[in-house]
Amino acid sequence: MTLRILRQVLILSIFIVFSCKEEDKKIEPKKDHEPLAWIDNVGAKNLNFQDKTYWVNDFGAKNNSTSLSTEAIQKAIGECAKNGGGKVSFKPGIYLSGSIFVKKGVHFNIPEGVELRGSENIEDYPEIDTRVAGIEMKWPAALINVSNQNEVLIDGSGTVNAQGKVFWDYYWNLRKEYEPKGLRWIVDYDAKRPRTILISDSENVILKDLNIQKAGFWTVQVLYSKYITVDGLTIRNNIGGHGPSTDGVDIDSSEWILVENCDIDCNDDNFCLKAGRDWDGQRVNKPTQYVVIRNSIARAGSGLFTIGSETAGDIRHVYVSNIKGIGTKNGLNIKSAITRGGAVEDIHLENIAMDSVQTFMEVSMNWNPSYSYSKLPEGYDIDSIPQRWQTLLKEVKPASKGIPTFKNITLKNIDVSGAKRAINVNGLENSYITDVTMENVQIQAETAGQINYSKNWRLNTFSLKTKDTSKVKISNAPGVSIADSLYQN
Numbered sequence: 001m002t003l004r005i006l007r008q009v010l011i012l013s014i015f016i017v018f019s020c021k022e023e024d025k026k027i028e029p030k031k032d033h034e035p036l037a038w039i040d041n042v043g044a045k046n047l048n049f050q051d052k053t054y055w056v057n058d059f060g061a062k063n064n065s066t067s068l069s070t071e072a073i074q075k076a077i078g079e080c081a082k083n084g085g086g087k088v089s090f091k092p093g094i095y096l097s098g099s100i101f102v103k104k105g106v107h108f109n110i111p112e113g114v115e116l117r118g119s120e121n122i123e124d125y126p127e128i129d130t131r132v133a134g135i136e137m138k139w140p141a142a143l144i145n146v147s148n149q150n151e152v153l154i155d156g157s158g159t160v161n162a163q164g165k166v167f168w169d170y171y172w173n174l175r176k177e178y179e180p181k182g183l184r185w186i187v188d189y190d191a192k193r194p195r196t197i198l199i200s201d202s203e204n205v206i207l208k209d210l211n212i213q214k215a216g217f218w219t220v221q222v223l224y225s226k227y228i229t230v231d232g233l234t235i236r237n238n239i240g241g242h243g244p245s246t247d248g249v250d251i252d253s254s255e256w257i258l259v260e261n262c263d264i265d266c267n268d269d270n271f272c273l274k275a276g277r278d279w280d281g282q283r284v285n286k287p288t289q290y291v292v293i294r295n296s297i298a299r300a301g302s303g304l305f306t307i308g309s310e311t312a313g314d315i316r317h318v319y320v321s322n323i324k325g326i327g328t329k330n331g332l333n334i335k336s337a338i339t340r341g342g343a344v345e346d347i348h349l350e351n352i353a354m355d356s357v358q359t360f361m362e363v364s365m366n367w368n369p370s371y372s373y374s375k376l377p378e379g380y381d382i383d384s385i386p387q388r389w390q391t392l393l394k395e396v397k398p399a400s401k402g403i404p405t406f407k408n409i410t411l412k413n414i415d416v417s418g419a420k421r422a423i424n425v426n427g428l429e430n431s432y433i434t435d436v437t438m439e440n441v442q443i444q445a446e447t448a449g450q451i452n453y454s455k456n457w458r459l460n461t462f463s464l465k466t467k468d469t470s471k472v473k474i475s476n477a478p479g480v481s482i483a484d485s486l487y488q489n
Contacts, residue, residue: 036348039319042292043229043258044204047151049107052086054079056095063093065117070098070124080106090114098124099141104149110156110210118143118162118194118216125194131223131252133188134277134310136284137388142198146205155208160196164216167193168243182377184370188245189388193217203227213239218247219266222254224286230259237266238300247272248301253286253313265299269306270328273315278339279394281312282401288313294321303333304354309367311342311404318347325354330362331416336404337372338365338428339396344406349414356418360443363425363433365404407434411441419445422464423472427453438462448472455479463488
């Protein structure tokens with residue numbers, strides 16, 4: 001049985017599980033319900049392509065796995081775009097390539113029997129102006145890029161193998177060197193590694209049905225774009241190791257985005273929303289908004305659904321539905337820091353099943369301090385360090401602008417089994433996590449956890465069963481309580 005069939009079977013099982021619930025517990029989004037009235041408007045619109053195929057082999061691409069075919073593939077794309085568009089495709093075989101830039105009107109197709117391999121030489125990925133981990137800077141282009149384009153389709157049942165292990169090793173070696181120097185905060189920005197697919201400053205783009213492996217860094221980043229569809233991806237980044245920062249799909253300061261029918265196994269956030277970091281993110285000030293993520297599977301990874309830690313430009317109007325989490329570290333993971341700022345609000349999660357997650361709901365406004373806060377150690381000259389270091393060191397002023405806010409979060413029809421911890425929610429003394437609604441939420445976990453600096457939570461048809469019979473520790477939380485009757489110990 002192929003991976004694609006397995007994925008379809010597993011996704012179908014999600015619908016079966018929820019359709020078997022009692023009818024009075026089934027809550028479907030109502031199109032006339034104002035907070036969700038926008039969900040039918042996400043994704044790419046009305047793409048049409050000319051019926052002509054340009055074979056990369058005719059432009060000199062070699063399918064022998066060793067000859068670098070970047071130039072030949074790019075020539076095929078260029079010729080296709082010059083003639084008004086069409087399909088660019090490959091004869092069966094293994095193709096080695098550096099950065100490719102797909103143009104307007106091009107249907108870039110990687111069919112079954114084709115493997116596109118990313119070069120292991122960082123020099124084959126030219127540096128471009130982009131944003132990485134919330135900071136605008138020079139960074140290597142991705143293996144496949146759509147930049148300042150519209151009307152692009154990238155699809156196929158073939159494989160994109162980014163061959164990322166060489167970049168994972170580079171990161172870990174640099175981190176060993178940097179951490180003793182007090183430079184943990186800059187490692188991720190100095191260890192330049194190629195993303196697999198980047199959609200940037202673009203509109204009406206579809207990414208569909210690819211099998212993607214071993215990303216060197218983030219797998220798919222949608223940046224400063226709108227009306228984008230990511231559909232049917234199978235991502236396997238833990239083959240041959242566990243790559244750092246190998247996120248699945250990152251939506252970054254973009255809007256009207258649809259992500260669906262994906263199956264992700266990675267070593268960081270599976271589905272993640274971002275909107276800029278600290279001073280630079282507030283300077284750019286672009287939100288991520290109107291995002292739908294649905295009908296998907298999250299396997300190994302840091303978060304079934306993650307928001308942050310880059311929240312500076314605001315993240316709002318989000319609908320997540322019919323996701324199955326299997327062995328994912330966290331279910332809902334919202335994270336920021338006291339230098340980020342920005343608001344996270346109007347977030348809806350429905351019909352989520354989690355099995356063997358570490359924590360169902362992990363929320364922190366002071367996440368990973370050694371990474372989140374930049375401080376230049378003694379012995380460094382501020383005027384001679386790289387620009388990216390200087391950017392990260394710029395302070396948010398006044399400091400109050402760096403305090404994030406999390407509010408209006410709704411969770412419905414959530415079934416969690418085999419969790420280690422139910423809830424770990426920590427706001428700040430000057431920024432409470434407010435207006436959280438849970439409806440038809442059942443959690444089975446080893447221990448209960450805590451809720452701190454929160455207010456105005458509504459728990460409807462909520463139950464919690466813990467192996468150690470513990471109860472949620474609630475402190476600094478007016479309007480938040482869990483009645484004894486809701487514990488099923």
